[in-house]
Amino acid sequence: MAMEYSEEVMDHFMNPRNVGEIEDADAIGEVGNAKCGDIMRMYLKIENGIIKDVKFKTFGCGSAIATSSKATEMIKGKNIKDAARLTNQAVVESLNGLPKVKIHCSVLAEQAVKAALLDYCKKNNLDVKKTLGEDFNIKNEHECESCE
Amino acid sequence: MPEKIIYVDNAATTKVSKACLDAMLPFFEDNYGNPSSIYKIAHTAKFALEKAREKAAKALGAEKEEIFFTSCGTESNNWAIKSCAFLGKEKGKTHLITSNIEHHSVLNSFKSLEKQGFNVTYLPVNSDGLIDKNQVEKAITEKTSLVSIMYANNEIGTIQPIEKIAKICKEKNITFHTDAVQAVGHIDISLNKGNINLLSISGHKIHAPKGVGILYIKKGTKIKSFLDGGGQEKMLRAGTENVAFANAIATALEIATKNIEEKEKKVKILRDMLLQKIEGKIEKFRVNGTLKERLSSNLNLSFEGIEGESLLLLLDSKNICASSGSACTSNSLDPSHVLLAIGLKPELAHGSLRISLSEENTKEEIDKIAEVLVYSVNRLREMSPIWN
Ligand SMILES: Cc1ncc(COP(=O)(O)O)c(C=O)c1O
Numbered sequence: 001m002a003m004e005y006s007e008e009v010m011d012h013f014m015n016p017r018n019v020g021e022i023e024d025a026d027a028i029g030e031v032g033n034a035k036c037g038d039i040m041r042m043y044l045k046i047e048n049g050i051i052k053d054v055k056f057k058t059f060g061c062g063s064a065i066a067t068s069s070k071a072t073e074m075i076k077g078k079n080i081k082d083a084a085r086l087t088n089q090a091v092v093e094s095l096n097g098l099p100k101v102k103i104h105c106s107v108l109a110e111q112a113v114k115a116a117l118l119d120y121c122k123k124n125n126l127d128v129k130k131t132l133g134e135d136f137n138i139k140n141e142h143e144c145e146s147c148e
Numbered sequence: 149m150p151e152k153i154i155y156v157d158n159a160a161t162t163k164v165s166k167a168c169l170d171a172m173l174p175f176f177e178d179n180y181g182n183p184s185s186i187y188k189i190a191h192t193a194k195f196a197l198e199k200a201r202e203k204a205a206k207a208l209g210a211e212k213e214e215i216f217f218t219s220c221g222t223e224s225n226n227w228a229i230k231s232c233a234f235l236g237k238e239k240g241k242t243h244l245i246t247s248n249i250e251h252h253s254v255l256n257s258f259k260s261l262e263k264q265g266f267n268v269t270y271l272p273v274n275s276d277g278l279i280d281k282n283q284v285e286k287a288i289t290e291k292t293s294l295v296s297i298m299y300a301n302n303e304i305g306t307i308q309p310i311e312k313i314a315k316i317c318k319e320k321n322i323t324f325h326t327d328a329v330q331a332v333g334h335i336d337i338s339l340n341k342g343n344i345n346l347l348s349i350s351g352h353k354i355h356a357p358k359g360v361g362i363l364y365i366k367k368g369t370k371i372k373s374f375l376d377g378g379g380q381e382k383m384l385r386a387g388t389e390n391v392a393f394a395n396a397i398a399t400a401l402e403i404a405t406k407n408i409e410e411k412e413k414k415v416k417i418l419r420d421m422l423l424q425k426i427e428g429k430i431e432k433f434r435v436n437g438t439l440k441e442r443l444s445s446n447l448n449l450s451f452e453g454i455e456g457e458s459l460l461l462l463l464d465s466k467n468i469c470a471s472s473g474s475a476c477t478s479n480s481l482d483p484s485h486v487l488l489a490i491g492l493k494p495e496l497a498h499g500s501l502r503i504s505l506s507e508e509n510t511k512e513e514i515d516k517i518a519e520v521l522v523y524s525v526n527r528l529r530e531m532s533p534i535w536n
Contacts, residue, residue, distance in 0.1 A: 010461075013458070013461060014465060016531065019530070019531045020531075030533065034494070034495035034498075034534055035493075035494040035495060036475075036494075037455050037474060037475050037476055037483065037494070037495070037498035038455065039533050039534060040533070041533040056531075057531055057532060057533035058531060058532070058533065059453065059454065059455055059532040059533055059534050059535070060455050060458065060476075061455050061456075061457035061458050061474070061476035062457055062458050062461045062476075064455070064458075065458055065531065102476075
């Protein structure tokens with residue numbers, strides 16, 4: 001394979017953590033589109049501001065699956081403010097790097113988590129800044145040109 | 149001892165055969181002379197070079213004088229297309245015709261010519277992946293100098309009606325080139341009898357090494373040199389001849405063009421077996437491109453709900469080497485232009501898998517591929533948000 005993945009990426013691809021759905025999820029976030037070749041959907045179970053459970057489903061390449069898996073691992077058990085500060089760089093570092101052309105997968109993983117957290121605020125009529133932090137934002141760096 | 153791999157990516161490249169290796173080895177340490185020099189080891193090299201040319205010509209049903217050694221299939225394509233385009237321009241002809249499923253070495257040659265003022269018609273293929281000769285005929289104008297249509301496609305293996313197109317071009321006095329990199333060794337090509345002016349070949353698809361090719365130039369076809377330099381290859385392709393690789397590709401051609409029918413039949417049985425084994429076990433997949441006018445060695449499938457690169461990684465984890473038209477397996481963001489050209493939605497193009505067999509593959513390997521494929525597709529679908 002021309003693509004050089006770290007052992008950590010391959011481990012998360014071959015043995016993804018937290019795959020699946022949560023039937024009674026408190027929040028769901030979905031980003032990406034099939035046209036571009038990757039979609040991530042995150043399910044969160046939140047109790048008292050803590051992410052009690054998280055599951056994901058991803059359509060995409062090896063690194064899309066690995067970054068989803070890693071991101072779920074990084075936010076599980078965290079309070080939602082901390083989870084809202086997840087960055088794609090942190091996901092990349094935690095995976096011991098990603099090939100340059102795959103960085104957008106880590107951005108998607110960050111976005112998926114944040115989209116789910118936003119959904120949580122919306123569903124519960126919570127103020128986004130108060131709940132997720134003043135600096136909360138979803139960056140839109142998905143570099144695929146065919147994405148509308 | 150490396151683990152045994154199942155190699156079904158022969159359209160990407162092939163293993164160098166023992167015969168090719170043996171054919172080239174004497175020219176590294178013993179007969180390493182420059183064929184243009186005058187002493188004995190140079191003579192031996194020159195003689196071997198011309199023998200190789202003869203051998204290649206015979207395998208293709210061509211004349212020795214029509215065989216020109218190049219550094220790869222990409223060079224052969226660039227040389228044929230660009231030099232013919234510029235020759236045409238000298239006569240005021242600036243229109244060129246090709247297809248929209250060509251290999252990048254052809255497509256990008258035309259793109260670069262477009263930037264230099266040429267008009268290029270990219271003929272669309274139908275959903276089977278085929279071009280109709282009438283499309284070519286209709287596209288030809290008074291300004292057309294060159295038509296270039298690939299013989300067999302590298303992704304979906306579809307075979308175009310090349311001799312029919314070549315005939316039309318001959319009648320209209322237009323140069324016809326074909327990229328036959330994927331066709332040689334799979335289709336019986338007899339160049340003397342036909343009307344193809346220029347034909348490109350690459351060594352590494354037929355068990356010779358990477359980095360050697362041939363451009364066949366039919367007697368009487370006007371072409372210019374592409375590389376400026378010394379007087380090698382009748383002043384048309386400068387650069388000290390690679391005698392070792394010329395011998396390897398000639399040997400590869402000699403072997404590849406023997407018993408084609410028999411070999412294709414054998415490979416087709418394996419391909420059909422694989423298809424049959426997964427039909428019924430995997431739902432919602434399609435075969436890309438027609439199964440009729442197609443290389444027997446090629447199978448290109450698209451699976452709904454999954455992405456090709458992750459499928460390749462799972463196959464690789466079981467030592468199966470294949471490829472995909474997914475954007476994620478290239479360095480671009482777009483999925484295969486060939487799969488889009490036959491009308492696939494991008495998501496199906498992302499979920500494609502190309503299996504390209506050789507005569508060396510076995511029934512046991514097909515069993516294993518089918519088993520791993522069924523497992524892998526199901527596994528990826530289980531984690532896919534667009535599959536239920
Ligand atoms: C159809 C086709 N044309 C041209 C080429 C380029 O050949 P080479 O790799 O020798 O430059 C290839 C192989 O990559 C091919 O499949």
